[in-house]
Amino acid sequence: MKYICYSILLLFFNVAIAGAQNLKRIDASKASSKVVSGQLKMGNPGPDGKKLEVNNHYLTLNGKPIIPVMGEVHYSRIPTEQWEDVLLKMKAGGVNIIASYALWNHHEEIEGQFDWSGNKNIREFAKLCAKHNLYFYPRIGPWCHAEVRNGGTPDWILTKKNIKDRSNDPVYQQYAEEWYKQVGLQLQGLMYKDGGPIIGVQLENEYRKGKGGEAHILWLKETAQKYGFDTPLYTVTGWQNGSVPPLEVIPLWAAYPDAPWADNLRRNEAKTDFLFKKYRDTDAVGDNVQKDREAYIDYDAYPYFTCEIGVGNMNTDHRRLQIGSRDGLGLIMAKMASGSNLPGYYMFAGGSNPLGQLTTLEENREESGYYNTNPVISYDFQAAINESGRLNGPYHEVKKLHYFLHEFGDRLAPMVPVFPEDNADFQYVVRSSGESAFVFGMNYFRHHDLEALKGLQFEVKLGGGTVIFPSKTVTISDGAIFMWPMNFALGNISLNYATAQPLCHVGNKWIFIEDADASPEFCLKAEGLSSVTASTGKVKEKDGTYVVSDLKPGVDCEINMKEADGSEQKIIVLSKAEALNSWLLDLENGEKAFFVSAADLYANQGEVFAFDTNPNISVLKLNAEGDENFEKYEYQLPEKKLQLEVERVEPLADAVFLKTSAVDELDSKNSLRHRFFLKEFSLNNPSEVKRAKLLIYAETDCKVQLNNRWVNQAVVPGQLTVLDVTGYTQKGENKLMLDFPFEAGDKAFAAELQVEYFNSNRVEFTTNQSWLMRDSYIYPSFLTGFGGFAAPEQVGRRKISGTEQLANQYYVFRLPENYADGLNNVYLQIDYTGDKGKLYFNQLLVADNFYSGDLWEIGLNRLHLPLDGQPLKLEISPLPANARVYFDDAEAKEAATNVLVKSVNLFPEYRVEIQ
Incomplete structure (x- = not known):
């Protein structure tokens, strides 16, 4: 019939x-492929009635084919208080496997000091996944990449002289095993076989050593099993000669809409990852493309699963991209059409880098020798869920596919792709x-x-x-x-x-x-x-x-x-x-x-x-x-209107002018005398000083001494002068002394010492009553003492010349009292042009942005700070006219050479229960 x-x-x-x-x-009448079960050496599939098993084509749950959806979010990049919100949004978007890197240097920045508290509490995050019937898939490295410093490997590993990292070197194995042990202890009792949410674990990442790396991957698997990771799935990344010990792990695949890591300034028009094709690998991911690698993986032995399909991309210092809402849909549909049975996204939800005690934790070319420089804080990734917590365009595009897979994945999973002979047009x-x-x-x-x-x-x-x-x-x-x-x-x-x-x-x-x-x-x-x-x-x-x-x-x-x-x-x-x-x-x-x-x-x-x-x-x-x-x-719902007043902050705006002229008239008795100013300050941050500069406006000649060393840079009278004093500062107590030869009349100066640490903390010391004054013929010295200083004399503010030499511009605005009351969130939206933006609360960097032409948006509930009625300081730097930076939007690049803050607005987000 x-x-x-x-x-x-x-x-x-x-x-x-x-x-x-x-x-x-x-x-397509003869489409078929042999399904082979049991040959992959996976762990415990779970209890009867809930067995999660894998064959060479797809996953089964209690014997029924399924196509789950995996999306990545990093618990250590989201405030604990916002974990549940982002998990519920991911679930509503059709994601049912939550993947996350466990980033070693987020947990053991200092050797032997593990931190599993707050937003680093991986155990509580896994339990929250379980609460909402979500699977959890930790990617435990030891090396992860994730655009973090050293790919997640702590500095103290790399500074050891007798170690070969990411290898079976016994010294490295000792430290890597301890890392796996600590992660295993945190996740003890949460494996799928125990009724927990953990269905698998990824070992290493982008380990591109082919056959030569199989022994190390196998050792990592055995070590993970030793410390409790008995799971239905063990996976690695397979692209670009990824090491895959046969049948021991499943290689997963990737595709991104663009290449922010590319070492060129060209527009990326590659079609490779949007193609319907039999070949699973890609030449378009990563910075170490191996064109001549040997493809040794037997595809037929493994299901076609993905773990890093990008609905977005991060922006880097040298490539500013604008990813379209349908770019990610095009990528994932290309994979599904070509036979993939697990869509896995990186990143599905963006986040913000935590700040380390000793350094910032972003990937940075200048400090760690990696390929890219990323924002210190922002890891928005143009993801389906933005760093701000707002749902982005790609979210709405890909969830249409996800709903279909949850409803009808059992029908699609056994189907095999049949490719036409010609699909050129x-x-x-x-x-x-x-x-x-x-x-x-x-x-x-x-x-x-x-x-x-x-x-x-x-x-x-x-x-x-x-x-x-x-x-x-x-x-x-x-x-x-x-x-x-x-x-x-x-x-x-x-x-x-x-x-x-x-x-x-x-x-x-x-x-x-x-x-x-x-x-x-x-x-x-x-x-x-x-x-x-x-x-x-x-x-x-x-x-x-x-x-x-x-x-x-x-x-x-x-x-x-x-x-x-x-x-x-x-x-x-x-x-x-x-x-x-x-x-x-x-x-x-x-x-x-x-x-x-x-x-x-x-x-x-x-x-x-x-x-x-x-x-x-x-x-x-x-x-x-x-x-x-x-x-x-x-x-x-009652509308809540929130207003902001933004003010441009001029240089030395917070500095008090102090009088430098000591006499009404110079004569032979006083002309060799000096007025000295002394500022004592402490630099006790655990991090080292990254840069320090002294902004000074003096109406007369001035010399600067810092920690008993004269600064060999001239102060220009009547002009704002910026001195680089980075090499003169020291940890602990510091003494800054300014020397003004006696002058008659009404002369003054103002100054601000700015110190930034490698962990991005910043302190500023502006002239005020704590900058003590002494008139003397004898120079104060650490050998003779610094006695005799007394309170300075304050004078009225002067008009400062020479401010045009400062490229960066600063703005301040104060958030309204009780701005978040009764709201789900409040989005701070900054429309600006420039190269980079930074937002500070007091001296703490709380948000940053690499300008691409898109609006900069910050979810204020993601900051988790007492911001009611508090001022925030915005710093915008211009793009140098000759900067070697690629922009998708050429007009945005041209505009970026001039700093302009067009608007700063607050947008309330309302919430209501549907009943």
Whole structure:
């Protein structure tokens, strides 16, 4: 009967074939691949009824194929108080495996001193994952990269003379084993076999030594097992000659939209990672591309899983990128079309680097000899969830795929890709089981404008015959990315094909989404159906099928299917915009609920919350049964208006002018005398001084001494002078002395000593009453003492000349009292031009940004500081005119040479429970 049905379909569409300009033919009828179980040497799969097992193609849960979604967030880069918020947002976006690096130097910056407190408490983070029914996947290094200092290896390892890191050197093994031991102790009892959330562990990262590195990877696996990591999965990164001891670990793969690590200033127009292809590896990730490597991995032995698909990229000092909302979707759909059965994202949620005690912890070319310099704090990554905590454009794009995988991954997982012989003008692949299939198509490459493909139809041969669809040719526009089902079961109803993506199934409602510009078309097998009607478009019954076409997608677009036994099923076809605003949330006891809302949603322990910067929130909730498809909830929350006043801060704005002229008239008795000023200050930060400078405006000649050494740099009278005194400072107590020869009249000076440490802490000492004064012919000296100093004489403020030499500009604004009361979050948005921005609270660096042309946004609840009524100081530096920096946005690069703060605004985020 099946063959007869397909033959009729072929006859029905023979007219359409003749008119097709682009008929894409593919034979997917014999698609098959041998599934081999038990050959991969993994750990305990967990208890009966929940066994998580892996074969050479996919994962199974209690024997059923699954395609989970893995997303990365770094617990040590998120304040503890915001962990739950970001986990709930990830879960609402369809992520159910939380991956995180455990970064060695975040926990043992100083040898022998482990820190597992606060946002470094990996155990509490893992338990929070378990609370929300999320799996946890730690990536424990020892080397991780993650754009952290030394890739996570502590400085004290690298400064040892008799050690070879990242090897089976016995000295390194001793330290690496202790690291694994400490991580294992923290996660004890949380393995999947114990009822915990930990389903796997990644060993090392980007270990590109091929066969030569297998022994070290195997030693790391054995060491991890020794300290309790008995898990269903052991993985490594496989790209670029990654070391993979055969069948001991599973290689995972990567792709990024761009290359912020690239050692050039060219626009990256590579298509490689957007291609539908059999080859899993990439030449586009990392800074050590090996073109001549030997590909020794037997792909057929391992499932095609990914762990580092970038929906975004970090910005570096030399490459400023703007990643589009659909770049990540294009990458992950290319992998899924090509046979991948685990989408894994890096990063799914951005964060902020903690500050070390001794140094900052970002990757830095000048300090650690790595490829890139990244912001000290910001690790936004243009991720699906921004560093600020706000949901970013890619989040809404990729969750459409995630919902499908959770609902129908058991159907897709066993399907294998069948590649056409020629897809030069248009990328397409059929993933097929032989009897049913999904057609993947993509007309998208980052940085490329593509021609629309006109007159498209597919001719796909499956086990039951050949289907040509849609019934009329369609045009696929630039940017289209789609996945269309064939022979897809809607309960007891057979959907021969649809030119729309299935999203989910709730009750008797099947949600599909428009995923191409072509009007969706559905072809249903008539057998078992008594009638098919549609709220829009046309329904044509012919040759044993119902063809529903010319639909206008939207929440009111429905196809009603009545079965012969009287039961009903409905298809609801959402528009592209509604697809982005769709939410499939897990409630308690395995229940699920579907919503459509422009607000952002998540569920917490069965309660559903909406949050938005718009106080007027509207939500549609799908009724699982019944004639009415959606129930509407509307909320008008009290609007909270928050105002800021931003002031430009002039140099020496906080400094008091002190009188330097000691007499009314110079004569032979006083002309050899001097007025000395002494400032004693302490530098007791655990970090070393990175830079120190003295800003001074003096109206007369002046010499500067710091810690009994005269500074060999001239102070120019009547001009703002900046002295580099970095080499003159010392840890502990310091003495700064200024020498002014006697002058008559009303002369004065003001000064500010700025000291910045390698851990980014900063202190400033401005002239005030603590800068003591002494008039004397004899120079004060450490040999004769510094006695006789008394309070200085303050005078009125002077107009300062020469400030134009200071390239950086400073601004200050004060946050309102109780600004966050009653709100979910408050976003501070800074619209500026320049090279880099830094934000300080007192002397603490709390946020920073590399300018790319995009707005800089900070989630104030991520700072976790007492900011009510407190001032924040903004520092913006310009891009040098001859800077060797690449910008995606050429106009932004030109603008960056001039510092301009266009606006600084606060945006409240409201939250309401949907009930």
